[in-house]
Amino acid sequence: MGTSFNEQFDQHGAWRREFALRLKLLSEWLKDHELLDSAVEERLRRLETQMRSDKVMVAFVAEFSRGKSELINAIFFAGYKRRIMPASAGRTTMCPTELGYDSEVPPCLRLLPIETRLQPQALMEWRMVPEKWVRVDLDVNDSAQLAQAFEKVAEVVHVTKDEARALGFWHDDTPEDNPMLNAEGLVEVPRWRHALINIAHPLLKQGLVILDTPGLNAIGAEPELTVNLIPQAHAVVFILAADTGVTKSDLAIWREHLIAESEETDSRLVVLNKIDTMWDSLSSSAQVQAQIERQRATSAEILGLPVEQVIPVSAQKGLVAKVSDDAALLQASQLPVLERALAQGVMGQRQKILRAAVSGNIVDLRTEAARALNVRRRDLADQLGELRGLRGKNSSVIKHMRGRIEQEQEEFDVSGAKIHAVRSVHLRLLREVFTLLGTKTLKTEMAGLTDALRQPGIKLGVKKAYTQTFERLHAGLRKAQTTSAEIQSMLTGTFKQLNAEYGFSLQAPKEPDLERFSRDLELVERSHTQYLGMGNALRLAQPEFADRLVRALSTRLRVIYESALGEVELWNKSAAAQLDAQLRERRRNFVRRIEAIERIQEAASGLDDRIAEIEAQETALDQLDAKLAELTAHLIATPALASNEPALQKRA
Incomplete structure (x- = not known):
């Protein structure tokens, strides 16, 4: 199976x-065995960090009432023998919710108040300020307490239209998308901006991160979800209702937030949920299955996916089947088919x-x-x-040999100055690369973009401001790659010269591949350009919103540039470590050779x-x-x- x-x-x-x-x-x-030089040690440290911190993020995205939270319950939390994530009728997950595990943080639910949207800080920055979050401690052994605590992600508050507009939930330019006003003329909005759940669930402990996102309006109002979190997920599970198929709002989420031009769709799975609503006692099972397959084929065609990536499921029946150990119902729910697709697709890749x-x-x-x-x-x-x-040679020959070794040693000591000069040139060129990839350069670019977006009448020029910024960033990466190639060429030539003059066996380490960071930059550019083209020009005309988007961009770019800088630093360490190791071994070699001559002079044996x-x-x-x-x-x-x-x- x-x-x-x-x-x-x-x-x-x-x-x-x-x-x-x-x-x-x-x-x-x-x-x-004294083989742990600084370059080898750095590689080991990176590998260990990569293994320890490797995370697999699966984002669950859907419009309201598609059964998303129930699907998360069925796949990940059925072992609790009850619902853990709130999954009643109507809107349940009102704010984006991340489930993960950090051993340094006690089991808890942390909630970021919605009012933080009125401030420019990006979500990543708020994570660094734990005291600004409301914390609820969790008892992982008490499933009822967990379920009760998780209900907080569904909490709402009622605010005036002006407050809703400032928070990003009311748009005068698209009145058809605005929520309904209640009897007092107030707008219902989420109480929380973001939720972090930290529990020692077996899967979360091993590095799984689950991102549960709310509907279209909430996704659109939080740019960091669109341009950072969802694009970085290793897989996105998009949930539709089997009885309605792809609705207008489903299609809006898919086109605006989940799929970009020329982007591979392998990491996208579409779940046609609630197939149990199509189970009909007046129709044969073959007729029901044919109806489900038609809906599946139609959904795949509308979304532009292979039909194999659209999986019909009943999350509710799958959860019931797991809780009650009903194998036949589990099979009918088709939940195991989805789990296998996740296993082979997400985990396999x-x-x-x-x-x-x-x-x-x-x-x-x-x-x-x-x-x-x-x-x-x-x-x-x-x-x-x-x-x-030296076999059979007299003492004068042995003495002459000692003199020759000592002379070699003196000549070798002179080589230290030459090697120092090589390092100076190498480091001067490296400083150029470090500057191009450094925090200061990135901050300057982000400050320039922010200034451009604050110009009066920028609405129509937003895309241009972003395009120009990314052009400069790409140019900077290309220049860093060109300078790296110059350094590599210089290293290769210098190492050959040192090998010829001093008998070293130096080999220039592999040049860092900055091209892959250019590809990462292209992905970021694509997600931002796509977001800009989705009718967000009016929002971006609001300085606070524009600032928040730039901060979100800055957070993502910082990760790319720090990784690129890390590659260059490792390359530098590898070159320096080779020189150090061979200098060290050569000095030891001279000492051993002189010791051997002394021993031979002292005893014939x-x-x-x-x-x-x-x-x-x-x-x-x-x-x-x-x-x-x-x-x-x-x-x-x-x-x-x-x-x-x-x-x-x-x-x-």
Whole structure:
């Protein structure tokens, strides 16, 4: 029957834990054998951080009353044997809700008051100010208390039209989308802007993050959802009602917030929920199924998706079936079909991406460590050649040999000044790259965009202001890549020269690929440009709203630029670590060679003893090399989960 999403996630978690353990063993082994230079240590640290902090975000998006919260209950929380997320009739999730796990925070629900929308700070900035959130402690062992606490995400307040307008829930230019006024002439709006739920649910502990979003009006009023959170989700589950299919407001959410031109749709799953409303005692099961399939095909055609990505489900019956252990009802609900699609699609793709990143890093790490072993091996070979050449030679020849080694050492010490000069030029060029990718540059661009958006009569020029900003950002990344190429060329030439003059075996590390950060920048640009083109010009004419969107953009760009800067820093460390390691090994080599000559001068048997020692050291190096290959092979060749391999190959 395949693997459910929950089981697949359990296996993914087990793989990550095993990988972290193997990584720790490799780190200790490298340290014990003095192979842990700063570049290798940095790669290990990054891999460990990546494994520990890897998150898989699944965003559930729907217009109101499509059964979204019930679907989350059925897939993730049926083990509590009751509803956890509020899922009664009508509007339930009024504010975007993130469910995740942070071991440093006690189990709690944190709620950000809706009034924070009147201030310019982006959501990411509010996360850094925990005291501004209302906190409700949770008892994870008491499902009734959890369910009661989670009902808070459905709370509303009634405000005047002016207040609703300021908060982004009332728009004079689109009166047909405005909520109804109550008898007192007030507008109903969510009480909370954002909710964070931190509980030690098994799946959340392993890195799953669930994003539960409210309907169209609420998504549109919170730009950070549209331009940051939803685009960064590894999968988006879009829920429709089976009896109505794709309505006008469903189509608006899909086109405005979930799909961009030329964007791949593989990470989008559409759920045709509430198929139980079509179960009809007056129709045969074949007739009912034919009706569901017609609705499925029509929905797929309207949304421009393959029909396989539209999955009919009854979340409510699936939850009931899991709670009551009713296998037949579970099968009829078709919930297992959706779980398999999530397992093979979301988890399968996520694992492929993570394994590819891990594999590349481990190969680079092995190359760095193997290079250090090769330097030692070459030095031993040189020593062995020298010592074998001394067999049968008299003391004056041995004394002459010592003088030659000391002269080599003096000449080598002079090379330090040349290497220092190389580093100075290297660092000067690197500073240009650091400036281009630095926080100051980004802040300047964001300040310029904010100023442009505050100009009078900007309404029609908003898109142009954004386009010009992104053009400059792309140009900056291209310049950083060009400068990196210059540095790489200089390093390659300098390393060749040092190898020729001093017998080093330096190799310029792989140049950082800044092109992928350009692609990330394109994705951000696409989501913002799309948002700008969706009738938001009037909103963007409001300085507060424009500021909030720029802050949301700044948050996303900062992540991209910090990652790019990290790649450049690692590249620099790899080059510097090679030089340091080879200088260190060469100095040790001189000391060992002089010690060997002294021992040979003191005792006739010293020469054969020293040759035997070096031969033993060569054997030990071969063993270290084999062990390095074995430890890293385990990390690279972690087998993919057998149950999903065919599905992954099919999708690929």
